[in-house]
Amino acid sequence: MPAQANANVIALQLEKVRDKVPLLYERDDILLTMIQQRGDIERVSSRNMRLPLQVNPGGKAGSYNADGGDLGRGSGTQYDVAQVSPIFFRFAIEITKLVEYATNGKERSVENAAKREVANGMRQFRAFLDKLMQTAGNGVLGTISSVSGNTFTMTIPYGAALVYPGQTIQIYDTTLTTNRNIAASVVTTVQTADPITTQQITVDNVPSGTVATDVIVHDGLSGAQPVSLFGIKYHQNNATTGTWLNLNRANYPVLLQTPRVNAGNAALTPAAVRLAINKVRKALGINHLAKLIAYMAVEQEHAWENLGITVSQIIKEGGSGGGNDLDLLFTGRKTMSGIPIKSSVNADQTRVDFLDLSHWGRAVLKDIDFYEVNGNTVFPIYGASGGIAASYIFYFDTAFQVWSDSPRSGAYIDTLARPTGY
Amino acid sequence: MLAARSLVLHLLYFLYLIYLISSIGMIQVIREKHDTPENVARRLSLAGGVNRYGEPNYRVVWGWNRLGWIGGKFEDRDAAGNLLREVVELRWEPKYPQVNRWHVERWVPPEAYGSPATWYSQTIERAGGKSVAALGPYPDRGEYEHCFTLQGPRGEFLQLTPTIVAYVAHAIEWSRGQGSAKQRAGLYEREEREDRAYEQWAYDLMDDSVPAMHGLPFVTVK
Numbered sequence: 258m259p260a261q262a263n264a265n266v267i268a269l270q271l272e273k274v275r276d277k278v279p280l281l282y283e284r285d286d287i288l289l290t291m292i293q294q295r296g297d298i299e300r301v302s303s304r305n306m307r308l309p310l311q312v313n314p315g316g317k318a319g320s321y322n323a324d325g326g327d328l329g330r331g332s333g334t335q336y337d338v339a340q341v342s343p344i345f346f347r348f349a350i351e352i353t354k355l356v357e358y359a360t361n362g363k364e365r366s367v368e369n370a371a372k373r374e375v376a377n378g379m380r381q382f383r384a385f386l387d388k389l390m391q392t393a394g395n396g397v398l399g400t401i402s403s404v405s406g407n408t409f410t411m412t413i414p415y416g417a418a419l420v421y422p423g424q425t426i427q428i429y430d431t432t433l434t435t436n437r438n439i440a441a442s443v444v445t446t447v448q449t450a451d452p453i454t455t456q457q458i459t460v461d462n463v464p465s466g467t468v469a470t471d472v473i474v475h476d477g478l479s480g481a482q483p484v485s486l487f488g489i490k491y492h493q494n495n496a497t498t499g500t501w502l503n504l505n506r507a508n509y510p511v512l513l514q515t516p517r518v519n520a521g522n523a524a525l526t527p528a529a530v531r532l533a534i535n536k537v538r539k540a541l542g543i544n545h546l547a548k549l550i551a552y553m554a555v556e557q558e559h560a561w562e563n564l565g566i567t568v569s570q571i572i573k574e575g576g577s578g579g580g581n582d583l584d585l586l587f588t589g590r591k592t593m594s595g596i597p598i599k600s601s602v603n604a605d606q607t608r609v610d611f612l613d614l615s616h617w618g619r620a621v622l623k624d625i626d627f628y629e630v631n632g633n634t635v636f637p638i639y640g641a642s643g644g645i646a647a648s649y650i651f652y653f654d655t656a657f658q659v660w661s662d663s664p665r666s667g668a669y670i671d672t673l674a675r676p677t678g679y
Numbered sequence: 680m681l682a683a684r685s686l687v688l689h690l691l692y693f694l695y696l697i698y699l700i701s702s703i704g705m706i707q708v709i710r711e712k713h714d715t716p717e718n719v720a721r722r723l724s725l726a727g728g729v730n731r732y733g734e735p736n737y738r739v740v741w742g743w744n745r746l747g748w749i750g751g752k753f754e755d756r757d758a759a760g761n762l763l764r765e766v767v768e769l770r771w772e773p774k775y776p777q778v779n780r781w782h783v784e785r786w787v788p789p790e791a792y793g794s795p796a797t798w799y800s801q802t803i804e805r806a807g808g809k810s811v812a813a814l815g816p817y818p819d820r821g822e823y824e825h826c827f828t829l830q831g832p833r834g835e836f837l838q839l840t841p842t843i844v845a846y847v848a849h850a851i852e853w854s855r856g857q858g859s860a861k862q863r864a865g866l867y868e869r870e871e872r873e874d875r876a877y878e879q880w881a882y883d884l885m886d887d888s889v890p891a892m893h894g895l896p897f898v899t900v901k
Contacts, residue, residue, distance in 0.1 A: 277884050286877065314761040376881035380874075453867075527824045528792055532802060532813055535749045542756055543749075543772050555866045562862050565855040566785045566824045594825045595775040595782070602870050678863060 267352060267649055268635040270371035271627060275634075278653070281379040282625040287387040288489075288552060288601060292659060295618030306620045308339040308502065308660055312509055337509075339502035343622035343656040344486060347477075348382035350374050351638065354647035381421070382653050388419040388603045389475070389486040390659065393494075395433060396474040396485030398426065399458075403469050407448075408459050411473075413675070414605040416456035418554075420447050425476040426460070428467050434481045437464040437471065452602070453679070489552070492617075492661040493610050493669050502660060516540065516668040524674045525560040525609065530594050533611055533668040540665050548615045549667070551593040554604040560676045561593055607673045613666040621657040628652035711779065713741040715839075722841040723783075726848040730786045730821065737848045738784050738823060739839060745782060747774035748815025752806035767807040769815065777828050781839045783847050784823035792818055826851055 285291045315334035321327070356370045388398065398419035400412040411417045420426060424447045428437040438445055441464035448459040474483060487502075494501075495517040497510040506513050516536030518529050530551075537549065553561075561567055591598045596611060604610075627634040628651070638646040661667075719739055727737035750769040757763055775782055792798055795817040802813045827847050829837045837843070854862070 274885050277887070280884060281881050284877065284880070286873065372882070372885035376878065376885055380877060380881065526792070527787065527822075528798070528802065528814060531747075535751070535813060538749060538772075539751050539753050541754075543770075549776070555870060559859075559863050559866055562854065562866075563859060564787075564791075564824075565851070566787065566826050567851070567854070592825070592828060595777055595828055600866075600870075602867075676859065676863075678860060 266367045267371050267651070268633070270368045271375065271634055271651060273368070274372060274375055275627060278375070278379065278627065279625055281376065282383065282653075282655075287383060287390075288599070288604075289383070289387050289390045289619075289659075291599070292614060292617045292619050294621050294657075304342050304622070306341045306343070306622075306658075308341055308620075308662060310337055310339055310504075310662060311335070312337045312512055337504060339504055339660065339662075341502060341620045341658045341660045342484075343620055343658045344484070345623070345654065345656040346382075346386065346486075347628065347652050347654040348378055348385065349650055349652050350378040351648050351650045353649075378653065384421065384603070385424075385475075386486070387601070390488045391415065391419065391601075391603050391605055392485065392488040392490060394485060394487040394491035396478045396483050397429075397433070397472045398475060399473045400431075401428075401467070401469055401471045401473065404463070404467055407461070407463055408457050409473075411456045411458060413456060414607050416452055416606065417450045417458045418452040418603055418606070420450050420458055420473065422447050422449055426473045427476065427478065428464055429472050429474055429483075431470040431472060433472065433474075433483065435466075436479065437466050439479070441465045487659050489610055489612070490605070492659075492664055493612070493667050494664070501664070511665075513664050515664045518668070518670040520607075520670050520673040522672055522674050524676065525557055525564070525670070527564065527566070527594065529670050529673075530609070533609070533670050534594060534596065537611060537613075537666065537668045548613045549596050549611050550599045550614065551596045551609060552599050552601070552604060552612050553609040554606040555600050555602055556606040556675045556679055557604075557609050557673060558591075558598060558600040560673070561598070563676055567591060567593075605671075606675055606679070607671060609670045609673065611668045613663070616663040616666045617659065617661045619657050619659055621655070623654065623656040625653060625655040628654040710743040711741075712744050714744070715739045715741070716841075719839060719841050719844055722845050723848055726845045727785070727852065730788070732820060734786065736786050737826075737844075737851075738786075739829075739844050740782050740784060740823075742773060742775050742778035742780050742782060745774045745784075746771050748812070750802075750811035750813045750815060751804040765807075767809045767811060769811055775825060775828070777830070780836065781829040782825055783827040783829065783844060783851075785826045785851065786821055787824045788821045789817075789819050792822070795819070 283290055311334055313335035315332050317329060317331050319329070321329070352370065352374060356367065389396070392398065399415050399417065401409045402412040403410045426445050426447060427439075428445060429435060430437065443462045443464050445460050445462050445464065448461055450458045475485065478485060491501075493515045495514045497506055497514060499506050501513050504513065516533065518533045518536070520529055523529075534549070593609070630636075635649050635651045638648045638650055640646040715738065720735065723737045723739060724735040727735060730736055748769055749772050752765055752767045753770065754765050755763045793801075798814075798817045799812060803810050804813045805811075829839060829843065829847075831837050857865075
C-alpha cells in the first residue's frame, strides 16, 4: 500500500469542512453579502442572465367627447431587458510541504493547518470581493498619483484601501487600453500598503512605462476596457451616456440616473445628507425610505460623529457597562438623519451612498465552493524542471454579478472632504 | 314680527349651509400625533442645557409631528409605482422616515449651515422653469437635527421615558467631549474587532465540522 501523500490528507481535511464554506462566505457583515442572492432573473445562456425592467408605464389617459367623439388608441407598458454576465472569481491558497514537516504530519495538526487556511483564505477572498464592490465595474482598484522607485502614492479615493500585501495586480494606462504588465512581461505583487496615513503601496516589479495617472486593476483581467464586478459606482451613477447592464443610458436618462449631491470638496453636513435623502423621496415617494442604508467609509462616519449630533461608537466602551438595558439602544443603531449607517474600511473615503438593498441582487452562476476537477480539490504544484514542487494548491471559486433593478432608488453624496487627521 | 323670525331662520340656514360647505371642502389628514411630555422635555433641558435663544439643546419629537421642508420636482406615484404627475413645489412633509417613533434631536447653530448665500447656492433646485430651495429657507435660528431614533435593536417600538432620553443626551454629550483622534481610533478599533470576530467565528465554525476529540480514540476512566 503506497504511503499516504500529504495532499491526500489535506484533501481529506478540506472535505470535512466543505459544507462550511458557503456559511463562511455568506455571513452578511460586508456589503457584498448583505446583497441577497436572487433567483428572480432568467438564465439565458451559460454566461448571460436577463433582468426584465419596466421602463415606462402603459395606458393613455385623457378626457373624451361622449357625443360621438373618438376615444383614441391605447398603449402598453414598455419593457426593456438588462443583461447580467457573471464573472468568475477565484482565490488560490497554497500549502507548502513545510506544513507537514512543521506539524510532524499528524492528522490533527494537518487538520488544524487546513482549517486555518480555509478560514483565513475565505476572510481574504471576501475582503477582495468587498473591495471590488466599491468600484465602477472595470476592476480599477486605485489610481497612481506619483511613482518613486517601487513606491506608488495613490490618489484619494480610493488611496491604497483596495489592495492588500501579497496581491498580484496589473497596471493599465489611464484610458484602460494598455496593460503595462503584459506589454513588459512582468508580474507585479503588492509588498506593503498603507491605506490610512500615507496612501502608498510598494511593489516588487514596476513595469516599464508606468507613470502617474496609471491605474491598478486586479489580477485576471485582460484586454482593453476590462469588465469586472459591477460595484456601487457602476450602479449608483448619474451619467447619461455609456451603458448600464447592456442598456444605453442615453435611452433612459432619467430612469437610470442615481440622484447625486456634489459636496464640492466640503465637509459632510446635515444639509447635504437631507438633500440626498430628499432626492430619493421626491423621485419615489415621501415614505420610500424604509429600506435605505447609509453606506460610507469609516472616514465619513467619523466626519458625521464630528458634527456632534450622533452617539459615538466609543460610548459602548465608555458607557457604564453591558448589563444596562439602555446599552441595547446603541447596538448597531447609529443613524444618519434616521437612516441606519453601515460603514466599511473599503468604501470610498469621499462619498456617502444611500442604498436600497431590496433593489439589489446577486446573479450567481456558480456558488462558492472548492474548485474541483474529477473529484479532486487539492492539486500538486510542479517545479520549473517539470518535477513536483514541495507545495499543494486549492482554490475557492464562484461566478456571479451584482445587479440593481432601480438605480433611482438610491442617492449619493460625492467629492466630500475627509476630516482632518487623515 | 313674522318677517323678523323669517330673517333669523334664513340667516341660520345660511350659516348652516356655510358650515356644511366648509366641512365638505376641508380635507383633514389624520396622523397619529403625540406631544412630548412635559417631564421629558424638562429632564432633557436639564441634561443637555439650553442654546443661545434659551431653547433646549435637546428635544424629543414624535415622527409624525416632525415636519420639514422638501422642495423640488416631485414625482407623485400611485400605489403600484406608476407616475401620476410631476410638480415643482415646496412641501411640508415628515422629516424622518420612521414616523411612528420618537426621535431625539439636537439643536445645531445657524453658522453650521454656512452663510445664507452658501445655503441657497447649495440647495436651490431648478426644474420646470422654477427655482425652489430644496430644504426651504435658510435656518437663521439654527435647526434641530436628528440624533437618535428611539427603538429597540431590531427596530421595534420603544416607549419614551425620561430616563432613556436623559441617558441618550448624556451619551451624546459624552461623545462630544471625546477628542476627534479618540473617536477616530475607536472607529478603527471597532473595524478590527469585527474582523477578529469574523476570524474567531470562522475558526469555531471549522471546529464544529470535525468529530469530538478530533476523532482520536479515548477510553472511559472508571
